[in-house]
Amino acid sequence: MKIEIVTTGDEVMQGVIVDTNTAWIAERCAGLGHEIVRQTAVGDDLEAIGDALMSAAARADCVIVSGGLGPTADDLTMEAAAKAFALELVRDEIVLDGIRAWFERAGRPMSKSNEKQALIPEGATVLENRVGTAPGIHAELGGADVFFLPGVPKELFQIFEDAVFPWLHERARTACAFKVLRCFGIPEASVDERLFGMDLFGARLSFRVKFPDILLKLLGCGQTTMEAQRSVDAAAAAIRGRLGDIVYGEGETSLAEVVGDMLLKRRMKLAVAESCTGGLVCSLITDVSGASTWFERGVVAYSNRAKEEILGVAAEILRINGAVSEEAARAMAEGVRRTSGAHIGVGLSGIAGPGGGMPAKPVGTLFIAVATPEGTAAHHLSIPRDRQWFKQMAAATALDLVRRELLGRTA
């Protein structure tokens, strides 16, 4: 089914609030395999609402409208619908009784303006609102099934789940399955290139950059859930075949979670010595619940003194090579590994900017070292962007280097 979503309200229109209802409705509909073809938002304006409703009803099989069912003067949706489709609004006594009862239960006086909420288009179906006063309404208008829902998220969700979702479910011709593959390490355009012309076994692929990750979303549809799942699984396997270990995980899993899982399986612990990332690597790690079982400690060694005192970096190394150098990163990684007793130590040293750049070491210079029982590997990168970008990319790269190091070790 082709579905359109219409939102009404000056606050959405002026950007005072972000409309999260629409994405929620869209996801629920898309999950049933229905096609959302357009989302429209208009202000509290009779003509604009009417026009949006009419064109949506003309294009789509089903229109889901939210907002403008409240009691105040700027709640105009039903009036606009009545005008646009030449409907008669009639007072529904059962709805009115329900509103009265709601106020009684809430121990508040009902205002005269709430009576407006009982005005229903003739022949329409009332959808019960169990958490507020404005009922939902289902009417056939302009050849489409139009659902009117209140804009208050709690009320909208309840009525949608109770009345709209089951209706949509009955009309869903296909079953759908989803999968998200999470990638790190190459730009979006390169992922696109590598996947060019692939057979995706009927699944639909979309890209989403959730910096610094790239998410590949697969949507498969079929006669049965099993068929849909098969299509998604086959596409995922094929993509993994092309991208190899650029795919680090699936679903909501973070890079730090994957690293933690690998460490746990190998009964290893990690320790981190950061300079330029200033605690972000540790913070990403400790976002993972239970990280204490595989994360021993972190040191944010911003000063040379801290590097020497806590990590045992030789003053000589810092003096000769500078605090931003491969040698310093190596010494930090080895130092934090040695002092913590962890199996793997990571050291990061670089220039996040905007200040602090030098001709030989410009802003964006980054050294990452990973120390293991077998030795230390150092990496020299360049991330010449703003400070936040640098920190995020540097921290994720460090975690990814640990992941790649662990890939080579049997669990």
Next chain:
Amino acid sequence: MKIEIVTTGDEVMQGVIVDTNTAWIAERCAGLGHEIVRQTAVGDDLEAIGDALMSAAARADCVIVSGGLGPTADDLTMEAAAKAFALELVRDEIVLDGIRAWFERAGRPMSKSNEKQALIPEGATVLENRVGTAPGIHAELGGADVFFLPGVPKELFQIFEDAVFPWLHERARTACAFKVLRCFGIPEASVDERLFGMDLFGARLSFRVKFPDILLKLLGCGQTTMEAQRSVDAAAAAIRGRLGDIVYGEGETSLAEVVGDMLLKRRMKLAVAESCTGGLVCSLITDVSGASTWFERGVVAYSNRAKEEILGVAAEILRINGAVSEEAARAMAEGVRRTSGAHIGVGLSGIAGPGGGMPAKPVGTLFIAVATPEGTAAHHLSIPRDRQWFKQMAAATALDLVRRELLGRTA
């Protein structure tokens, strides 16, 4: 001016992501007194995009379009515009050179597909993208001024602020002034209550929770910029009078920046010992450019061993009181202060959850200690929410406690 906003993208259409760009754009436009008359979102579909663009251009004076300027096959906005308005797309060599240079700076190979981003409608103006590859485009189409912007928020914001906002500003009939007051420490409803019934000198106040901060946005309009500014300044002063030091800063200033500024003025340095926040306090601090002048070091002492070895916390303290205790937080703050030589040491210890709670110390328990040359103050808090909420709130509270400590010291 009548403005419409058009968003493109399957992810928005299917509800995979919430479109926050639109509200942001709308707010910026509304702030200049322009009228937003409609917001439309369509999927990555040539016809749907073309149709949305044409009807928007027919209704509005100005259309702001976001998304679909990327390099991949599902980025269709310019192709759709060209088809709908019968435009010729021409390769802009200057833009292409810019994209090439961008990849060179980033040290990454440019993909063939990125060349598509240099296809510009004939006669259109290119708007520089300083943070990504897709330039913005300004073209007169169907009688309206149409601005095409990339969907990546950072890129969209930059191009909008650099090129679109000044253009809109010139065409605004009234002068407007803005101010944002940043608050931390009490809930939104309490701020609202304290400000109830205030005279705001004609300015308009709106609330925005940017967790864990509460932002008070003031918008003043007038015949002249000076008049608008006066209204905003008077309102801000009145609000500060009511809220006192709950207001920690203005505009884009972060709590860490305010703390850094205060430390710099007092020629003091800070050191941090974190456990439950796992590096987040340090990361917030090092988000501030130049933090190295006032931040000495941070220790993420997740294990008892790290607390003892790096911070010199007595094993006795941990054994008797536990790692999550006022005594441990005190010893951590004092330890990091002593070992680093910084003037102020902060220690955090708590249970972020979801695991690790005990009857006497449930999930959400938090101890923060601030050690100064004059002694150590300890605070016991309870933040029984999810892990992310806990970390964010705990880290901000620690910074706020340092700020309040510094408020009492002359600069």
